[in-house]
Each structure stands twice: as structure tokens, then as C-alpha cells.
């Protein structure tokens with residue numbers, strides 16, 4: 001809630017920012033509109049192409065999309081993406097559900113049971129405290145990453161991220 005201060009926690013996305021970026025299809029780094037062309041909206045994902053033949057088609061995704069200028073800086077700075085990433089154009093990405101913690105009621109009150117991803121039409125969604133909005137990725141085209149040229153140097157990268165995040 002204090003944009004521009006602190007350091008990025010790549011594995012812990014702010015729930016309100018995630019929801020806003022995902023619902024409006026804003027860049028998850030800088031909150032500008034995500035890049036879009038005739039092939040669809042741009043996503044930057046960990047590379048799991050080995051998971052199934054047409055990956056990531058049909059995948060539920062909690063990462064919001066990105067704008068093109070934020071691709072190189074994300075590839076350099078995000079530890080998860082450094083382990084292998086792909087850029088993907090997504091033709092259709094309906095909101096599919098939410099990820100969060102499911103609670104149950106017992107004699108002592110509400111108890112957290114498990115982390116889960118649930119579709120909105122699942123009756124248990126009423127018992128879930130959501131931390132992320134999920135979109136399903138459909139009509140995906142994997143792009144070569146070298147289409148997104150490196151820009152800028154190593155100096156001030158974290159400052160760069162903090163400034164970008166100001167738009168949230």
C-alpha cells in the first residue's frame with residue numbers, strides 16, 4: 001500500500017494489486033495497460049512447455065499480464081523467470097475463479113483448512129478468502145523471447161522497478 005517504497009517481493013504478490021491488474025488486464029509490474037496485438041494479450045510465464053502438448057493453453061493463471069517494456073527488466077530481476085521463461089500471446093483469457101485459503105466452521109469457529117484454486121461456480125467458493133484472481137489462458141501462442149530487446153543497463157534496476165510500481 002506504499003507504492004515506490006521497499007523492495008519487490010517477487011513470490012508474494014500484493015492481493016489488491018494482483019486483483020486490479022488481473023481484472024483490468026494491466027501490466028503486473030507497472031500497471032500500464034498490458035501489451036496487446038492481433039494475437040492477443042502478452043503474458044510472461046515460467047517455462048513449463050514440457051507439462052502438456054499445447055501448454056499453456058487451458059491453464060489457470062494467477063500472474064497478471066505484462067507490457068512489452070517490462071519484459072526485459074522482469075527477465076533480469078525476477079528469480080523465478082530467470083530459471084526459464086516464455087512470452088505468450090493469449091487470444092482469450094476469461095476470469096475463471098480465485099485462489100486462496102478455504103475455511104471450515106467447527107466448534108471453535110472458522111478454521112483454515114487448505115489453499116485451493118476454485119471456480120466461481122464451486123459452492124465452496126463462499127468459504128474461501130481469496131488472495132488472487134485466476135484467468136484461464138486460451139488460444140496461446142508462445143513467442144521467442146529475443147523479440148523483446150534488452151534495454152537499459154544494470155544500474156538502478158531496482159529503482160526502475162519501484163518507479164514502475166508507482167502507477168499502482
Ligand SMILES: [Zn+2]
Pocket residue numbers: 027028029030031032066067068069070
Ligand atoms: Zn509494464
